[in-house]
Amino acid sequence: MDCLFGTCLDGCRGITCSFWKDDWTSLGPLIEITGVSGPRISGLPEDSVVVDAIRDGEWWLSRSRSRNSTISLLKQCLPSADIIDPSREDDKFLWKIGDSPPSSKFSASSTWHFLNPPGPAVFWHESVWFKGAIPKHAFITWVVARQSCFLIIMSQTFEQMDEANRLSTWNGYVDWRNRPALRGRHGSMLAASFVLVVEVLENLAFLANASNLVLYLSTKMGFSPSGAANAVTAFMGTAFFLALLGGFLADAFFTTFHIYLVSAAIEFLGLMVLTVQAHEHSTEPWSRVVLFVGLYLVALGVGGIKGSLPPHGAEQFDEETPSGRRQRSFFFNYFIFSLSCGALIAVTVVVWLEDNKGWSYGFGVSTAAILISVPVFLAGSRFYRLKVPSGSPITTLFKVLTAAFYAKYKKRRTSRNVVTCHTRNDCDDNVTKQNCNGDDGFLGSFLGEVVRERESIPGPLHCTEDQVKDVKIVIKILPIFMSTIMLNCCLAQLSTFSVQQASTMNTKLGSFTVPPAALPVFPVVFMMILAPTYNHLLLPLARKTTNTETGITHLQRIGTGLVLSIVAMAVAALVETKRKHVVVTCCSNNNSSSYSSSPLPITFLWVAIQYVFLGSADLFTLAGMMEFFFTEAPSTMRSLATSLSWASLAMGYYLSSVLVSAVNFVTGLNHHNPWLSGKNLNQYHLERFYWLMCVLSGINFLHYLFWASRYVYRSNQG
Structure with a gap:
């Protein structure tokens, strides 16, 4: 019949539209053009949808050299493969009845009249009911058939909609009403x-x-x-x-x-x-x-x-x-x-x-x-x-670790002999289990006991291989997390000594006096400029240079932030040395003491330099940490893993306070003056403290390189 389905040509997905039977090219169903032998000759099954005909962004016939007339005809009929876009919205079906233009609305009455053309009109007063040409059973049969046709058509439509929805749902996700996303x-x-x-x-x-x-x-x-x-x-x-x-x-x-x-x-x-x-x-x-x-x-x-x-x-x-x-x-x-x-x-x-x-x-x-x-x-x-949500990740973590300790303890108690493979099947099974554990040294061997000794582990402690792999990933990202705490310790200086440095300097910009407490504006503004610059200039350039999807890896990005923090601490030490030199010069010229509260003849913008470096380090490291933890963590604990970025910041603040107290304690031994104490900042040895932070940051970076160079991304694991 001529009552056909067709699809919109602009940006369809092609996941429900029939390649051969639907009018999606505006030329009519392709099977009517090629004949019933078209699917067999072209190699594309008759029940295929449009997206099945796409191979690497081209029609499956694009590279065919066959001179068969059917294949040549198909090449001429097919539009550009660009109209099929998997990211666009679902296929839209239109009703075409006879010669009428396609419409998005289905009319049961129009469809019925097309399938059953009405005869000449007979008015009721010209033919009495149940007499003459219209018997009672014929009328009732017609009514039932009409309703059945409508129900069949609608049920088929709903089945197609349900299938389309099933294919296009996000697995493991719901919307805010708890329906499939x-x-x-x-x-x-x-x-x-x-x-x-x-x-x-x-x-x-x-x-x-x-x-x-x-x-x-x-x-x-x-x-x-x-x-x-x-x-x-x-x-x-x-x-x-x-x-x-x-x-x-x-x-x-x-x-x-x-x-x-x-x-x-x-x-x-x-x-x-x-x-x-x-x-x-x-x-x-x-x-x-x-x-x-x-x-x-x-x-x-x-x-x-x-x-x-x-x-x-x-x-x-x-x-x-x-x-x-x-x-x-x-x-x-x-x-x-x-x-x-x-x-x-x-x-x-x-x-x-x-x-x-x-x-x-x-x-x-x-x-x-x-x-x-x-x-x-x-x-x-x-x-x-x-x-x-998929249950407590902490429970999984402790369950796997407890099972691993139990298996290790059980194995040492029951036997100290070397286990050999008595049959070829036993050897193959053993090798398979070892391959599942991966080549992770002690960690792989330790957690691998959960798989190898599964039969000896009590039922409540039984773990799947996926759970073991998830825990292994979490343990492997913890050293990366620990390596970022020192950077956040450096960032804590933004709100302490750096502000005090600026308060002793000339804070005027022309006729405007900048409050020292407003210094954090500099890294904030710089980060606001650097973030879009990185997205739209640096990242595309890095992708072209490295020919990779990410441009630079997450760990390289975190490492860049750690290097910038080292530079920032070195700059801070040099700026403080310069400021102290100005203090000495002013005291010698004016015969005054270093306790003077008058501003020094040096602009506070020198301090802003270290703010810029620390702001850049924060951008690279914090964004890199969030993306790294979210991407690498198991899907069941991504929110918890991403929160490690904030936990690193908290531990950095605490470490900063501990470090200041420790430095004062150690440098104050043997009746020496502590580095970070005095009547005012000019009596501090702040430059030495900054150099210490620089050295500690350098050692921390080497510690980071040790773990980062051995880390294998999930996407690279077999």
């Missing part, structure tokens, strides 16, 4: 863009308080300078460490979508408490209790957001395709860009409000920012795809 509808850069906007607002709310919190605690709440510094360090370290909790919950029991919403509500509640507390202006003990309740509610909320938001954005991309992996890399770079945007607003606009209008205004802006972020996040709900 669909390709072309859920995920992609559009969904991730909502995450980037939310991160601007969230980081604004967090850093607006953290950047100026020391001043608030010391001037308004009656804390000592050291007490205020310790309170802020504990607050920020706790917030970053709690990212591990947020990542764990997202992997084990909830989705990243739900963890973000709960965490945002907790942070909003904490900011509300801080706003009310700041409005009271009280230093009573109860006010401090309210203060710390608000601070640690904020820390809990920030931890949940840090642990869920980056992996939520990264989950929106298809890692099975090169374009999806490239977009995911872009996302992590722009995530750092969003962090910087929020930080820039926080350390400029919000800090100015706190200093000039009152602390309640600053806390109020932070509260409003986190409140606005929630509807922005929810606006992208219909585009998100959510990874289905």
